[in-house]
Amino acid sequence: FFLSELNRRYGSSKKLSPQALELLLSYEFPGNIRELEKIITRAYILSPADEIKAEAIRLRLEEEEEEEEGEVAMRLFREITEKGKSFWEVVYRPFMKRDLKRSEVKEVIRLGLQQAGGSYKKLLSQFNLPEKDYRKFMKFLSFHRLAKGESRP
16 A cells, blocks of 8 residues: 555555565564554665665664664765766655655755755756756755755754
8 A cells, every 4th residue: 555655656666576575574563554654665765676675675674763864865865866866856756745854855965065065056967957947946945944054943
C-alpha cells in the first residue's frame, strides 16, 4: 500500500526486490504501522533505481531512531551532482510532500553552497536547474527559510 501511494505521488513505478520484500516480511516491527511507513518511504526516496534493494531496507531497519541529517543530505546531494537529477525532483518534491525534513533540505543547500563558493546563482547549474528558475528557487528557499543564515523561531 505505502509503495503504491509513493509511486502514485511521485509518478514512478518503483518495486521492492524479492530480497527486500523477504526482509520486510521477516522483520517483527516492534513499533506500529508508522514504523513500516517510515522505512518504506525513506528507502523509496533514497533509492535511485526503480527497484528498492534489500540493502536500502536493511539500512532503514538497522538505523537509529533518526538518521543523521548529514547522511541523508549527502545521499541526496550525490543524486543531484553525480547522477544529474534535478533539485526539483530529488529534494523539492519529497520536501513538499513532507517526506524530507527541513533540516535535511537545509543541509543539501549548505553542501551546495560550500561547493559553489557561497553563490546561489552557481547552485543552479550544480543542482541541474535552468537559469530561468533562479527566482522560483530563491522564493522557495526564502519562503521555507532554507537560505543561509535563516532559521525558524
